[in-house]
Amino acid sequence: MEHGERTGPGTTRRGTVEETAWALRGLLAAGLSPTDPALAAAARWLVDAQRADGCWTPAPVNEYIRGCARYADDGIAAGLAVRALAQYRSAEARRSWKPRADPARAAPAPRIRPPRIRHRRRRQAMSPDVLVCGAGVGGLAAARALGGLGLDVLVVDKQPRIRPIAKGEVLQPGALRLLRSWGVEKRLDAQGAVRLGRLVVRDPRGTALMSLDYGQLPAPDQWLLAHDHTAILAALADSLGPGVELRRGVRAEAPLRDDSGRITGLRLAEGGRVHEERAPLVVAADGISSRLRAWAGIEAKRIDYPHRLVSFDIADAEAAARADDFSAYVTDRGLRLLYPLPGGRLRLYLQAGPDELRGVTARGEPADWTTRALSQVPALEPLTESLLAHIDSRQTLPVGRLLSPRLAGHGLALVGEAAYAVHPMAAQGMNTAITSAGALAERLSGHLERTGEMSAETVDGALRDYHDRQLPLLAQAATTSGNAARMVTDLSWGGRVLGRRAVRHTGANPRLLHTVTHNMSGLGPRPLTLLDRLQQLGLLPDPRAHRVPAAPAGRPQPM
Numbered sequence: 069m070e071h072g073e074r075t076g077p078g079t080t081r082r083g084t085v086e087e088t089a090w091a092l093r094g095l096l097a098a099g100l101s102p103t104d105p106a107l108a109a110a111a112r113w114l115v116d117a118q119r120a121d122g123c124w125t126p127a128p129v130n131e132y133i134r135g136c137a138r139y140a141d142d143g144i145a146a147g148l149a150v151r152a153l154a155q156y157r158s159a160e161a162r163r164s165w166k167p168r169a170d171p172a173r174a175a176p177a178p179r180i181r182p183p184r185i186r187h188r189r190r191r192q193a194m195s196p197d198v199l200v201c202g203a204g205v206g207g208l209a210a211a212r213a214l215g216g217l218g219l220d221v222l223v224v225d226k227q228p229r230i231r232p233i234a235k236g237e238v239l240q241p242g243a244l245r246l247l248r249s250w251g252v253e254k255r256l257d258a259q260g261a262v263r264l265g266r267l268v269v270r271d272p273r274g275t276a277l278m279s280l281d282y283g284q285l286p287a288p289d290q291w292l293l294a295h296d297h298t299a300i301l302a303a304l305a306d307s308l309g310p311g312v313e314l315r316r317g318v319r320a321e322a323p324l325r326d327d328s329g330r331i332t333g334l335r336l337a338e339g340g341r342v343h344e345e346r347a348p349l350v351v352a353a354d355g356i357s358s359r360l361r362a363w364a365g366i367e368a369k370r371i372d373y374p375h376r377l378v379s380f381d382i383a384d385a386e387a388a389a390r391a392d393d394f395s396a397y398v399t400d401r402g403l404r405l406l407y408p409l410p411g412g413r414l415r416l417y418l419q420a421g422p423d424e425l426r427g428v429t430a431r432g433e434p435a436d437w438t439t440r441a442l443s444q445v446p447a448l449e450p451l452t453e454s455l456l457a458h459i460d461s462r463q464t465l466p467v468g469r470l471l472s473p474r475l476a477g478h479g480l481a482l483v484g485e486a487a488y489a490v491h492p493m494a495a496q497g498m499n500t501a502i503t504s505a506g507a508l509a510e511r512l513s514g515h516l517e518r519t520g521e522m523s524a525e526t527v528d529g530a531l532r533d534y535h536d537r538q539l540p541l542l543a544q545a546a547t548t549s550g551n552a553a554r555m556v557t558d559l560s561w562g563g564r565v566l567g568r569r570a571v572r573h574t575g576a577n578p579r580l581l582h583t584v585t586h587n588m589s590g591l592g593p594r595p596l597t598l599l600d601r602l603q604q605l606g607l608l609p610d611p612r613a614h615r616v617p618a619a620p621a622g623r624p625q626p627m
Contacts, residue, residue: 083113085148089114089152090148091110092152092156093155102159123146126145154220155220158218195345196220196347198347198350199350200353201224201354203353204484204485205297205304206353208223209304212250212505213509214505214508214509215309216509217509217512220312221311222313222315223315224318225315226317226319234463236297236498237300238293239295240292240590241590244293245289246506256295260411261299261410262293262295263294265291266280267292267585268280268393268395269395274397276575278571280581281585284616289591292394294415317339318338320359321342322335322363332346333345351483352483357370358485361472365477366473368473373491374421375467376425376465376466377420377465378419379417379461380415380416380438381415381458382458382461383454384413388414393407397448398567400564403417403418403419435459438452465492469549470485472488474539475504475534475539476531483505484501488501488546493552496588504538507537507541511533512534514530545593548587555570555571570604573606577610577613580600580604582616
């Protein structure tokens with residue numbers, strides 16, 4: 069099978085790309101080690117057989133797969149060869165499992181030229197190591213992080229295409245650390261991402277009541293980064309490695325289980341047919357109403373806030389140039405949130421009661437409502453004309469929160485809004501989805517390093533560690549986000565009094581400001597004590613109010 073086949077004593081017939089690739093993948097699936105001389109020779113033969121244009125020469129063989137008979141062509145031969153070599157490389161990586169090995173000591177891997185073919189790559193019969201359901205930020209981040217370990221990952225999403233939605237547009241420093249290491253931050257910067265230095269709570273006239281200055285954090289974690297949600301998804305998708313496949317328009321129909329009840333894959337509906345896809349690890353990234361979470365028997369209650377957010381995309385280059393922070397305006401009618409986006413645009417959110425917009429369908433009615441909403445905020449009133457010109461950009465978003473009591477089941481991990489959802493005001497949901505994906509990959513990497521195989525025991529051990537480590541962090545983030553949202557959105561008499569006191573006294577206390585900024589940034593939790601909370605409300609003096617870490621010399625400039 070190396071590069072020839074014996075047909076009689078002392079005779080050899082030269083093999084084909086298709087046969088060698090099939091044999092290599094089959095023997096790997098059967099459990100042979102990638103160090104086996106025959107497998108190593110097969111991989112070398114496939115690399116040597118690659119043509120100068122990056123393709124492989126097909127053989128005149130007829131294949132019969134799933135009821136379809138066909139002769140091989142350049143696209144099929146290249147697909148088989150690339151898939152076999154990728155499987156071989158993944159097996160090598162899992163055997164030694166040294167994802168951070170010293171490059172100077174590592175044996176050089178054969179370089180494979182990407183084939184210049186127009187055919188869309190087809191998945192072969194081999195099962196992936198990881199099956200991710202959901203191609204939102206959480207799912208794509210999980211695919212990127214797990215694919216970075218050398219695993220084969222399949223991502224499926226029921227939507228045939230990305231839908232523009234006015235959420236998940238502001239990235240915190242904790243998430244940016246991971247995105248920087250994946251090359252995503254650089255992609256977003258190249259596409260005009262806006263860097264913001266502060267998160268500010270203001271009164272209706274624009275006076276700052278509480279300012280979280282990210283410049284007080286250690287370099288290079290001194291920025292928020294704003295871009296359209298679709299651009300962030302596209303940058304994540306572009307960062308996926310060769311071992312990751314993304315398929316859209318695929319719906320998960322039911323879980324697959326083994327005799328013990330462990331989830332081992334999904335039954336998928338795609339293009340009018342239903343098929344099964346098995347994997348040692350299934351990742352549920354299918355949103356706040358996750359079906360996979362329910363299939364795993366994990367009950368998580370969504371709690372809706374007593375209001376909605378109405379978003380607008382406003383093109384106003386002059387106003388966008390002046391907006392250099394993430395500003396939340398506190399009013400008697402609730403939150404008004406404003407921040408800049410690329411292309412001289414602004415994102416504006418207006419809080420509305422659950423029934424406040426019911427029946428508002430005619431163009432004149434939402435225009436009247438938005439005009440009244442801005443008239444109560446003198447700092448935003450100059451935007452009225454631009455807002456009315458873009459009134460049709462509005463989206464009305466329900467707002468809820470959720471924290472799953474379990475982040476994993478046997479064979480299944482929860483990431484993104486399947487695990488955790490919060491109010492958009494705190495800019496935490498997308499960021500914790502990214503950091504949770506990184507934490508899942510980190511836990512799995514540690515277990516793979518010890519066992520060297522992607523077995524059920526390895527995966528489930530990593531899932532237990534992921535739950536134990538990540539759930540307390542998500543609970544702390546949920547508390548931080550919930551408190552921040554209540555400060556500016558609670559319209560009850562008691563809520564307004566306590567919220568305004570907390571904003572005012574936190575804003576006047578440098579120590580508390582630094583702690584809250586650190587918590588919001590996602591760089592690691594620093595829980596507020598009971599004493600801190602009493603001092604936030606001004607019920608006790610704080611003799612340590614000015615004891616904060618020394619500020620860095622200055623912000624680094626973006627690359």
